[in-house]
Amino acid sequence: MMDVADLRREYCRGGLHRADLPADPLALFEKWLAQACEAKLTDPTAMVVATVDANGQPWQRTVLLKHYDAQGMVFYTNMGSRKAQQLEGNPRISLLFPWHTLDRQVHVTGRVEKMSTFEVMKYFHSRPKDSQIAAWVSKQSTRISARGVLEAKFLELKQKFANGEVPLPSFWGGFRVVIETVEFWQGGEHRLHDRFYYTRAGDGWHIERLAP
Numbered sequence: 001m002m003d004v005a006d007l008r009r010e011y012c013r014g015g016l017h018r019a020d021l022p023a024d025p026l027a028l029f030e031k032w033l034a035q036a037c038e039a040k041l042t043d044p045t046a047m048v049v050a051t052v053d054a055n056g057q058p059w060q061r062t063v064l065l066k067h068y069d070a071q072g073m074v075f076y077t078n079m080g081s082r083k084a085q086q087l088e089g090n091p092r093i094s095l096l097f098p099w100h101t102l103d104r105q106v107h108v109t110g111r112v113e114k115m116s117t118f119e120v121m122k123y124f125h126s127r128p129k130d131s132q133i134a135a136w137v138s139k140q141s142t143r144i145s146a147r148g149v150l151e152a153k154f155l156e157l158k159q160k161f162a163n164g165e166v167p168l169p170s171f172w173g174g175f176r177v178v179i180e181t182v183e184f185w186q187g188g189e190h191r192l193h194d195r196f197y198y199t200r201a202g203d204g205w206h207i208e209r210l211a212p
Contacts, residue, residue: 002074004018010190011103011187011188011189011191011193012103012187012188012190013102013186013187014186014195015172015186015188015194016184016186016196017188017194018196018207018209021196021207023092023181023205024199024205025182025184025198025205026068026070027068028184028196029068029106029182030105031047032099032102032104032184033045033097035102036054036099036104037098037100037181039101039102041099041101041102043064044099044140045065045066046063046064046065046097047060047062047063047064047065047075047095047096047097048060048061048062048095048096048098048120049061049062049063049075049083049092049093049094049095050093050094050095050096051082051083051086051087051090051092052086052089052090052092052113052191053082053085053086053089054089059082059083059086061083061157063075063077063083065095065121067099067123068083071176071178072110072113072176072177073095073108073176074115074174074175074176074177075173075174075175075177075179076115076120076123076169076172076173076174076175077140077172077173077174078126078135078138078139078140078141078169078172079172079173080140080141080142080171081140081141081170082140082141083199084175086174087175089202091111091112092109092110093109093110093111093112093175093177093190094107094108094109095108095109095177096108097108098179101117103185103186103187104184104186104187105183105185106182106184106185107181107182107183107185108177108179108181108182108183109179109180109181110177110178110179110180110181111177111178111180112175112176112177112178113175113176113177114173114174114175115173115174116173117168119174120168120173120174121168123174124172125165125166127169129161129166130158132161132166133154133157133158133161133166134154135172136157136166136169137150137154137157138150139151172195179200180199180200181198181199182197183195183196183197183198183210184196184198188209188212191212192212193210193212194209194212195207195209195210195212196208196209196210197210198206
């Protein structure tokens with residue numbers, strides 16, 4: 001097997017200082033996200049979503065962030081999917097934005113709440129029509145015999161909805177992550193990374209520096 005023990009590099013893109021931190025973590029998140037976009041990172045809104053099943057087994061997958069504001073961070077999914085079913089049983093969630101090219105990570109924890117039908121419908125109809133049709137095609141996380149099954153169903157529905165609006169599937173929805181903690185990680189030389197941890201404190205946030 002490949003020996004990975006000696007695969008390493010130095011992190012030297014600059015530090016993160018306590019004096020430069022805003023009171024609200026979303027202000028720093030917005031700045032870092034803008035810089036990730038400016039750096040032309042592939043899928044800068046991609047986040048690793050972690051959930052836990054009924055047996056206590058963690059699961060992870062990559063999902064795209066579709067909105068964020070003071071109320072939380074939003075993503076959409078098939079409500080019959082593994083992640084949606086796990087969140088139904090346990091609303092605790094963890095998000096990770098892995099901006100490796102910038103030597104940065106942002107880790108968010110919190111709990112989810114379902115988006116309203118109006119919010120889901122508004123976003124669904126903003127998607128490209130082929131993406132809307134694809135939402136109807138896939139019963140996410142279920143077993144299928146071959147890719148051809150998906151492709152045949154997609155062509156069938158594309159013809160069906162060719163001259164009209166694609167309706168919102170009853171099994172498609174979204175989650176808002178109500179943020180409880182945010183950690184900003186900036187790589188540092190000699191593995192002396194900068195980590196700052198925001199925790200909700202009443203109407204504001206408590207900030208701590210963590211050892212790397």
